Amino acid sequence: MKYLSTRGHAGRPEFCDILLGGLAPDGGLYLPETYPQVSRAELDAWRQLSYAELAFEILSKFITDIPPADLKAICDKTYTAAVYCHARPGDDTAEITPVHWLEDRKLGLLELSNGPTLAFKDMAMQLLGNLFEYVLDKRGQSINILGATSGDTGSAAEYAMRGKHGVRVFMLSPHGKMSAFQRAQMYSLQDDNIYNIAVTGMFDDAQDIVKAVSNDAAFKAQHKIGAVNSINWARVAAQIVYYFKGYFGATESNDQQVAFCVPSGNFGNICAGHIARMMGLPVAKLILATNENDVLDEFFRSGVYRPRKTAETHVTSSPSMDISKASNFERFVFDLVGRDPQKVAALWAEVDAGRAFDLSASADFARIGDFGFVSGASSHADRLATIRKVFEQYGVMIDTHTADGVKVAWERAAELPAGVPLLVLETALPVKFAETIREALGREPERPADLEGIERLPQRVEVMAPDVEAVKRFIVERVG
Numbered sequence: 001m002k003y004l005s006t007r008g009h010a011g012r013p014e015f016c017d018i019l020l021g022g023l024a025p026d027g028g029l030y031l032p033e034t035y036p037q038v039s040r041a042e043l044d045a046w047r048q049l050s051y052a053e054l055a056f057e058i059l060s061k062f063i064t065d066i067p068p069a070d071l072k073a074i075c076d077k078t079y080t081a082a083v084y085c086h087a088r089p090g091d092d093t094a095e096i097t098p099v100h101w102l103e104d105r106k107l108g109l110l111e112l113s114n115g116p117t118l119a120f121k122d123m124a125m126q127l128l129g130n131l132f133e134y135v136l137d138k139r140g141q142s143i144n145i146l147g148a149t150s151g152d153t154g155s156a157a158e159y160a161m162r163g164k165h166g167v168r169v170f171m172l173s174p175h176g177k178m179s180a181f182q183r184a185q186m187y188s189l190q191d192d193n194i195y196n197i198a199v200t201g202m203f204d205d206a207q208d209i210v211k212a213v214s215n216d217a218a219f220k221a222q223h224k225i226g227a228v229n230s231i232n233w234a235r236v237a238a239q240i241v242y243y244f245k246g247y248f249g250a251t252e253s254n255d256q257q258v259a260f261c262v263p264s265g266n267f268g269n270i271c272a273g274h275i276a277r278m279m280g281l282p283v284a285k286l287i288l289a290t291n292e293n294d295v296l297d298e299f300f301r302s303g304v305y306r307p308r309k310t311a312e313t314h315v316t317s318s319p320s321m322d323i324s325k326a327s328n329f330e331r332f333v334f335d336l337v338g339r340d341p342q343k344v345a346a347l348w349a350e351v352d353a354g355r356a357f358d359l360s361a362s363a364d365f366a367r368i369g370d371f372g373f374v375s376g377a378s379s380h381a382d383r384l385a386t387i388r389k390v391f392e393q394y395g396v397m398i399d400t401h402t403a404d405g406v407k408v409a410w411e412r413a414a415e416l417p418a419g420v421p422l423l424v425l426e427t428a429l430p431v432k433f434a435e436t437i438r439e440a441l442g443r444e445p446e447r448p449a450d451l452e453g454i455e456r457l458p459q460r461v462e463v464m465a466p467d468v469e470a471v472k473r474f475i476v477e478r479v480g
């Protein structure tokens, strides 16, 4: 499988090169030259598979430069019940990502947050940790990962990369904007290969720094800079598996369709759903849910993409979705405009100059319905009401991001064809956002025993202005 850049760069790398490279040299994002298709016979054969087996089948379609036996071993090593051990009490722990029905076979949660850091990122990030180690060992190389987090990517990446040979992680987080639990998860790590930098800005400032460093080809090559954010295709590829697993969990036959509602920020998770649908997974609708930072909801309703500036980005009680410039949206727009890299490059020249673009009158936007997206937004009050309602009606405690999803799912469910089950992707567990859970329910969230007292551990973090050169200096001083 060869890959191309959304902005047209001529190289046609294979998977292992883009795993280590992250962003394309022209600043675009990598996508497969064509989306592999899944046949009915494959769907029939895959229905019974475990998560590890399914991941292997799907990833084999995208990764053709790792021998199948090695890829199988990496999937088996990654997806074990011991790693995904934070299941909701009473759920089938052997299944790794079970569906927890709220309304029988109608509305359910796809439990993706049972991994080490209690967020959906773990499912993909644990695989990336093992893929990096495998490829670096084979090539005798090392990598310095520069990442940005609004709260969950950071800890998921750091837990996945701790102790991996040849890997250092430099993670930028928004100073003072994450929950106490999220800060503790990252900043309490004392491993030699983990560096936390809190920037005095929002996630988008941190992500801009990551892209600026990555776009400095000489610095990137000299200091072996890599990425773990969903700008790295490997993250999106690993996230595609969620949708197939969710489909099999929610349906009884491959004649059925399913719908997904996805709490969204950087558009990485739902982008994987879009690709699963393009591969032939029977997905009736992809429902995108935002919080008060509603740039993406605005686009799907109006055709106008208007990234907000830092000062206009709200600090909310679903902080991991406090994103106003969604990196992966570029991947979707590439498909929307007929995979025309010149059009994408022109649109992102506007975005990079701090401006909006408007596709509302274009023939491309006229086809938006073909992609199955609908959207909605949620507020702090909605979040509290949804957390309460789900707890009172179904006895289930959900986190603030999942609550944004459930709120929008309820709003849009009536538009689905009759009999289509709707899964909300559970993107984190409630203990990560205890303050809001207390506000909603007047009680403490459930806390896994192994994460008891994490907020009291000593923390190690460097606070810095959002300055590309300062971040580069920090890296150089540590890697030599």
Ligand SMILES: Cc1ncc(COP(=O)(O)O)c(C=O)c1O
Pocket: 119, 120, 151, 152, 153, 230, 263, 264, 265, 266, 267, 268, 269, 270, 320, 321, 401, 402, 427, 428
């Ligand atoms: C808990 C949670 N929910 C939702 C999101 C949004 O996902 P994405 O950025 O892939 O759209 C994130 C961030 O990735 C997250 O951490």
Ligand SMILES: N[C@@H](CCOP(=O)(O)O)C(=O)O
Pocket: 148, 149, 150, 151, 152, 153, 154, 203, 228, 229, 230, 231, 265, 266, 268, 269, 320, 321, 327
């Ligand atoms: N929501 C994420 C930020 C987006 O990160 P990505 O790695 O999925 O691109 C976070 O919680 O850090």
